[in-house]
Amino acid sequence: MHLKDKVALVTGAAQGIGNACAQALLEKGCKVGLVDQNAELGEESKNNLDKQFGTQRTIFIPCDVSKEEQLKDAFKKIFEHFGRLDIVVNNAGVNNEKNWEATLQINLISVIKGTYIGLDYMKTENGGNGGAIVNMSSLAGLIPVPSQPVYCASKHAVIGFTRSIAMVSKARNYGVQINTICPGFVNTPILQTVEKEENMGQFLSYKDELKNMMEFYGLLPPSLVAEGLIKILEDDALNGEVMKITTNKGIHFHEYSPLPFPSNKQ
Numbered sequence: 001m002h003l004k005d006k007v008a009l010v011t012g013a014a015q016g017i018g019n020a021c022a023q024a025l026l027e028k029g030c031k032v033g034l035v036d037q038n039a040e041l042g043e044e045s046k047n048n049l050d051k052q053f054g055t056q057r058t059i060f061i062p063c064d065v066s067k068e069e070q071l072k073d074a075f076k077k078i079f080e081h082f083g084r085l086d087i088v089v090n091n092a093g094v095n096n097e098k099n100w101e102a103t104l105q106i107n108l109i110s111v112i113k114g115t116y117i118g119l120d121y122m123k124t125e126n127g128g129n130g131g132a133i134v135n136m137s138s139l140a141g142l143i144p145v146p147s148q149p150v151y152c153a154s155k156h157a158v159i160g161f162t163r164s165i166a167m168v169s170k171a172r173n174y175g176v177q178i179n180t181i182c183p184g185f186v187n188t189p190i191l192q193t194v195e196k197e198e199n200m201g202q203f204l205s206y207k208d209e210l211k212n213m214m215e216f217y218g219l220l221p222p223s224l225v226a227e228g229l230i231k232i233l234e235d236d237a238l239n240g241e242v243m244k245i246t247t248n249k250g251i252h253f254h255e256y257s258p259l260p261f262p263s264n265k266q
């Protein structure tokens with residue numbers, strides 16, 4: 001996709017990876033709807049982006065993605081404000097093993113809902129222009145993580161859902177490429193949650209092990225994840241792909257064995 005003048009919706013855009021993705025999309029000439037539940041940080045982040053890109057290129061919509069009506073409303077506002085929608089980045093996520101139901105709600109159910117709402121706006125079947133959806137998973141979506149079993153489950157599920165719905169999109173000619181990104185540890189505020197009982201609950205005792213792993217593997221800059229996002233969006237051939245981003249191999253793709261029963265069913 002040629003990114004200039006395209007409209008993107010990014011969830012969890014107030015800080016961290018989502019914010020870096022918004023910055024990279026703006027640098028490519030997109031307009032960006034910033035969606036986040038943290039209204040104060042969201043406004044602050046919009047103000048910072050306005051200094052670089054002008055006030056017209058972004059809109060901030062306060063929204064808890066786990067509340068369906070708020071999520072639908074955010075899509076509607078961004079579509080009406082900019083007059084189109086081309087890219088959805090379902091990025092908002094949490095690490096909370098104590099309130100693990102909330103983790104599933106935000107990391108998985110809201111990503112599924114964000115994908116379906118995005119398709120409603122973008123798929124050619126509905127008169128849309130086509131587009132792209134990128135769902136944020138994690139390396140924890142590909143390997144077991146004893147300190148975060150539910151976070152790990154949510155990220156595995158995002159990969160399974162994204163690969164599957166990408167096949168549907170292709171078979172039904174939705175014109176929407178759907179992919180997922182799996183970064184290793186990224187230097188953002190979410191990493192601080194591994195030291196908090198309110199987030200880790202019964203798994204708090206793993207905190208030193210986790211910190212040692214972060215030290216051993218190193219932390220990725222959020223900008224590298226944003227670079228991966230742009231790479232996916234600029235390559236129309238990518239669909240159902242699982243991009244991995246690690247300190248030792250950089251941006252690359254997970255390789256799967258061919259499917260035994262490839263489906264072209266509509």
Ligand SMILES: NC(=O)c1ccc[n+]([C@@H]2O[C@H](COP(=O)([O-])OP(=O)(O)OC[C@H]3O[C@@H](n4cnc5c(N)ncnc54)[C@H](O)[C@@H]3O)[C@@H](O)[C@H]2O)c1
Nearest residue numbers: 012014015016017037064065092093138185186188189190
């Ligand atoms: N940082 C890492 O090491 C890492 C690694 C792999 C994957 N990820 C994934 O990347 C995504 C972004 O993480 P990050 O590291 O930038 O985290 P972060 O905590 O720095 O930022 C997450 C953002 O999402 C927002 N958010 C959280 N719950 C929300 C909700 N219910 N509704 C709306 N907004 C909400 C927060 O307010 C925050 O601005 C997450 O899905 C995370 O699981 C992070």
